[in-house]
Structure formats: structure tokens, C-alpha cells
Amino acid sequence: MIPENIRKEFPIFDNRPEMTYLDSAATALTPAPVIEAVSTYYRELSANVGRGLYPTAEETTARFESVRERISRFLNTSSDEIVFTRNSTEGLNLLAATLADRIEEGDNIVITALEHHSNFLPWKRLTKRCGAELRIVPFEKDGSIHPDTARSFVDSRTKIFAFSAISNVFGTPNDVSTIVRTAKALNPDILTVIDAAQAIGHMQVDIQEWNCDFLAFSGHKCFGPTGVGILFGKHDILSSLPPYQVGGGMVLDSTADEPTYMDVPHRFEAGTPDIASVFGLDAALDFIDSIGVDAIHAYESELATQAVSKLKKAFGDSIHILGFNDRRESGIVSFTLEGIHPHDIAQILGERDICIRAGEHCATPLHHVLSLPATARVSFSVYNTEEDIDRLIEGLKEVRSLFEN
Numbered sequence: 021m022i023p024e025n026i027r028k029e030f031p032i033f034d035n036r037p038e039m040t041y042l043d044s045a046a047t048a049l050t051p052a053p054v055i056e057a058v059s060t061y062y063r064e065l066s067a068n069v070g071r072g073l074y075p076t077a078e079e080t081t082a083r084f085e086s087v088r089e090r091i092s093r094f095l096n097t098s099s100d101e102i103v104f105t106r107n108s109t110e111g112l113n114l115l116a117a118t119l120a121d122r123i124e125e126g127d128n129i130v131i132t133a134l135e136h137h138s139n140f141l142p143w144k145r146l147t148k149r150c151g152a153e154l155r156i157v158p159f160e161k162d163g164s165i166h167p168d169t170a171r172s173f174v175d176s177r178t179k180i181f182a183f184s185a186i187s188n189v190f191g192t193p194n195d196v197s198t199i200v201r202t203a204k205a206l207n208p209d210i211l212t213v214i215d216a217a218q219a220i221g222h223m224q225v226d227i228q229e230w231n232c233d234f235l236a237f238s239g240h241k242c243f244g245p246t247g248v249g250i251l252f253g254k255h256d257i258l259s260s261l262p263p264y265q266v267g268g269g270m271v272l273d274s275t276a277d278e279p280t281y282m283d284v285p286h287r288f289e290a291g292t293p294d295i296a297s298v299f300g301l302d303a304a305l306d307f308i309d310s311i312g313v314d315a316i317h318a319y320e321s322e323l324a325t326q327a328v329s330k331l332k333k334a335f336g337d338s339i340h341i342l343g344f345n346d347r348r349e350s351g352i353v354s355f356t357l358e359g360i361h362p363h364d365i366a367q368i369l370g371e372r373d374i375c376i377r378a379g380e381h382c383a384t385p386l387h388h389v390l391s392l393p394a395t396a397r398v399s400f401s402v403y404n405t406e407e408d409i410d411r412l413i414e415g416l417k418e419v420r421s422l423f424e425n
């Protein structure tokens with residue numbers, strides 16, 4: 021159950037009580053305990069990690085490492101497999117850079133046509149550099165990847181299979197564990213990479229169950245602050261990768277001809293991390309746990325399902341909703357309205373304090389496949405209500421009437 025007074029937990033509504041926020045897939049609003057955790061760090065500790073020997077520095081390091089433990093429990097893995105990054109994009113780029121030595125001419129990397137640029141461009145650049153092939157698995161009508169379709173793309177020269185757990189445009193969850201199992205049955209050496217940017221905090225994610233080799237997500241999409249993300253990597257594979265960036269906080273000996281580096285995960289954390297945001301992410305996971313991820317998933321999916329039904333009722337044949345399922349399994353709904361550019365929809369709704377997203381949602385290849393220049397997207401979270409859907413529908417009716425005159 022979502023607590024009735026949950027909006028009170030989000031201070032932005034004190035400042036913007038009229039705002040209808042329907043863009044949580046871009047970034048989620050931030051609950052008070054997360055803001056508090058960030059500010060507590062600056063007010064009470066404000067020290068660096070892994071360096072100082074005075075009490076606030078030692079406490080900061082201990083708390084920072086305890087967040088790593090916390091995240092590993094949340095994902096059902098171990099703390100030496102958790103790397104702090106800036107966001108999903110950085111985690112995926114880290115992988116593409118450090119896996120480069122393993123890719124040779126004639127190899128291939130498999131992704132899907134659903135991917136966000138963050139899980140497309142790093143692999144595109146890597147294959148181009150190495151003379152490898154980038155293979156793109158098509159999606160089903162509902163916006164998911166069928167494990168059997170993936171079968172015909174993976175072969176003995178496939179080095180990496182990277183795909184998103186939930187598309188940021190269709191919002192349909194993929195059957196991650198079956199896709200991973202299918203790919204590994206075809207080629208046991210394949211490395212599987214999951215872009216979980218839209219999944220963490222929105223559905224159950226259990227790394228043991230998914231059995232993926234890598235997974236990346238961003239704190240800001242699951243109620244955390246901006247500036248912190250997580251890269252999970254299986255310990256043995258992570259340990260075999262070279263550092264991504266080099267600098268302070270990850271060196272054992274730098275004087276030798278060949279410097280030596282700390283073990284994972286610290287080897288991948290050169291320079292001072294965004295410590296305050298790491299503490300904020302800890303509070304965000306507490307917030308998620310206090311509601312329960314299943315309850316969040318059910319609530320967001322229910323709002324999206326209601327939105328689909330009300331949009332269809334209000335706009336009939338003039339609305340095209342991506343994904344044919346009326347029953348939704350995430351909070352994301354993308355659509356186009358006949359004769360009105362999605363940018364116009366978003367701008368006019370924005371003038372009425374209804375915040376939605378319009379464009380290609382950093383998924384240009386997907387929009388090419390769909391032959392659409394842009395789509396409008398609404399995405400629901402725990403602070404949304406049925407009234408938000410009604411405001412959206414009223415707003416869209418106004419947009420339409422402006423274009424009819």
C-alpha cells in the first residue's frame with residue numbers, strides 16, 4: 021500500500037502545490053529524508069573517504085562503505101561487486117572502455133532496438149573501433165524482447181549482450197533471467213549487461229535470479245540524488261578488468277614502472293566520489309523499502325493502466341499508444357496524438373504546470389524503427405494520483421481544442 025499522505029514526503033509540493041509531475045522516468049522527485057541525508061553529510065561530516073585518519077574522515081569512510089553493503093543487500097549480491105559511479109551512463113561507458121581489449125575484428129556485440137543512447141552509443145563506438153559487428157535485436161509489439169528472437173543474434177563470436185530491463189519508451193519489462201539464460205546456453209562465455217535505469221525501485225531486481233554479469237542504474241531515477249549511480253559486476257570478471265580512470269583513491273604503488281592498483285571495487289573509483297549523494301541514495305533505498313518495491317510496482321502499473329484506458333476513451337482513434345497491452349507493467353506510457361507534434365503537447369501542458377516529456381527520449385534508433393519523429397511520454401510514481409491522470413486528460417483536450425481552432 022502507498023501511504024495516503026505520501027506527497028507530504030516530497031518538499032517540492034510545498035513550493036509547487038499545483039504541479040502535476042508526470043516525468044519520473046526522466047528523474048524522480050526527491051523525498052525529504054534523501055534531502056536531509058545529503059545536507060547532514062555537509063553539516064555533520066564533510067570529510068573525504070578512504071584518506072583521512074581523523075574522526076570525521078573515519079566515520080565518513082565507514083558510513084560510505086556501509087552504504088555499499090546496503091546496496092549489495094538490496095540487489096542480493098556482495099559489496100565487493102558494487103562500484104559507485106555518477107549514473108547509468110558512466111557505468112555503461114566504464115564497461116565499454118574496459119572490455120575493449122577483449123573485442124577483436126569479427127566479434128559481435130548484441131544490443132536491442134529498444135536501447136537508450138546510454139546503452140547504445142558506448143557499444144556502437146566500441147564495435148566501430150574494434151572492427152566488430154553491432155547486432156540489434158528487434159522488439160515485439162508490446163515493446164519487449166522475446167528470448168527466442170534473441171537466439172538468432174547470439175553466436176560463438178558474441179562477446180557482449182547488453183539490454184535494458186525496462187524500455188524507457190514502451191515501459192514494458194523484459195524477462196531478464198530467461199533472456200540471460202537463453203544467451204548463455206548459446207554461448208557460455210558471453211557477458212550480459214543489464215541497463216536497469218528504469219527498473220531499480222520500480223520492480224523486484226535480484227541479481228542472483230537474473231544471473232547477469234553486469235548491471236547499471238542511476239540514483240536519481242529511484243528517489244536518490246543526482247550524481248550517484250551504481251555498477252554491479254560479478255567479482256571475477258570485474259577483477260579481471262583494467263582501471264577505467266586512474267588517479268587518487270585507487271592506487272597501491274605508483275612509483276613502479278607499472279603502477280599497481282587496489283582491488284575491486286575501489287580500483288574503479290578514482291578521485292573523490294559524490295559522497296553526499298551516496299548517503300542520499302542510502303536514504304532513497306530506505307524510502308523504497310519502507311513502502312515495498314512490490315507495492316510501488318503495483319501502484320505505478322495501476323496508474324499507467326488507468327491512464328491508457330482514460331486516454332483511449334477520451335481520444336479514440338486519434339491517439340496512438342505505444343505497446344498494445346492495456347494492462348501496464350510499469351509507470352510509463354508513451355503516445356502520439358494525431359496532427360499535433362509531441363513537443364507542442366509538452367509545451368502547452370507545461371504552461372499549465374503539467375510536466376510530461378516529449379521527443380525521442382534519447383532513443384533515436386527506436387524512433388527510427390517506429391518511423392516516428394517523436395512521442396509524448398507520461399511516467400507515474402508514488403506521489404501521483406488518479407487526479408493527475410484527469411488533469412492530463414483535461415490538459416490534452418485543451419491542447420487539441422487549440423489545434424482545432
Ligand SMILES: Cc1ncc(COP(=O)(O)O)c(C=O)c1O
Nearest residue numbers: 107108109136138188215217238
Ligand atoms: C533506460 C535508460 N538507460 C539509461 C539512462 C541514462 O540515465 P542517466 O542519464 O542517469 O545516466 C536512462 C535515462 O533516462 C534510461 O531511461
